[in-house]
Amino acid sequence: MRVTHYTDYSLRVLIYLGLRPDERSTIREISEAYGISRNHLMKVVQRLAASGYVRSVRGVGGGLNLSSAADEIRIGEVVRVMEPDLGLVECFRSDNQCVITPACRLKGMLGEALAQFLATLNRYTLADLLSNEKSEQLEVLLGLRDGESRDEEHGSRELGRTG
Numbered sequence: 277m278r279v280t281h282y283t284d285y286s287l288r289v290l291i292y293l294g295l296r297p298d299e300r301s302t303i304r305e306i307s308e309a310y311g312i313s314r315n316h317l318m319k320v321v322q323r324l325a326a327s328g329y330v331r332s333v334r335g336v337g338g339g340l341n342l343s344s345a346a347d348e349i350r351i352g353e354v355v356r357v358m359e360p361d362l363g364l365v366e367c368f369r370s371d372n373q374c375v376i377t378p379a380c381r382l383k384g385m386l387g388e389a390l391a392q393f394l395a396t397l398n399r400y401t402l403a404d405l406l407s408n409e410k411s412e413q414l415e416v417l418l419g420l421r422d423g424e425s426r427d428e429e430h431g432s433r434e435l436g437r438t439g
Contacts, residue, residue, distance in 0.1 A: 281316075283359045288306075288310055292305075292310075302340065303318055330343055331343045351405070
């Protein structure tokens with residue numbers, strides 16, 4: 277299974293906002309923290325807002341924050357809503373033209389795997405991503421807390437260090 281950059285960025289935006297529950301954040305701040313294009317994030321945030329995950333306030337003092345508590349945001353549901361195409365193979369799609377569909381068992385097997393994938397993700401909430409010993413490290417890496425800068429940490433990761 278693989279999710280698109282769009283879904284990946286959606287989860288990253290939620291993580292960022294979840295780390296700052298009492299503050300509004302801007303697309304610019306999130307973009308700079310992750311090194312992601314503002315244009316990409318604008319599209320992601322619009323969909324997150326339309327889907328009810330993010331509240332967007334315009335104007336002076338405006339910004340973004342979570343619409344719900346982090347423990348109410350299920351990761352599997354976010355993936356299901358944000359992922360544009362969960363049709364893993366052609367026979368999942370409405371424009372299916374595969375000639376072996378009537379006799380093929382692959383659709384059932386992949387459908388079961390997809391259901392388990394989403395069910396597993398749905399056992400977790402955004403709060404689960406934020407409430408462990410790594411949350412402080414997340415804040416440092418995103419520049420939300422004093423410590424080693426994102427660039428320094430990112431550079432060490434590229435040299436083979438993982439977190």
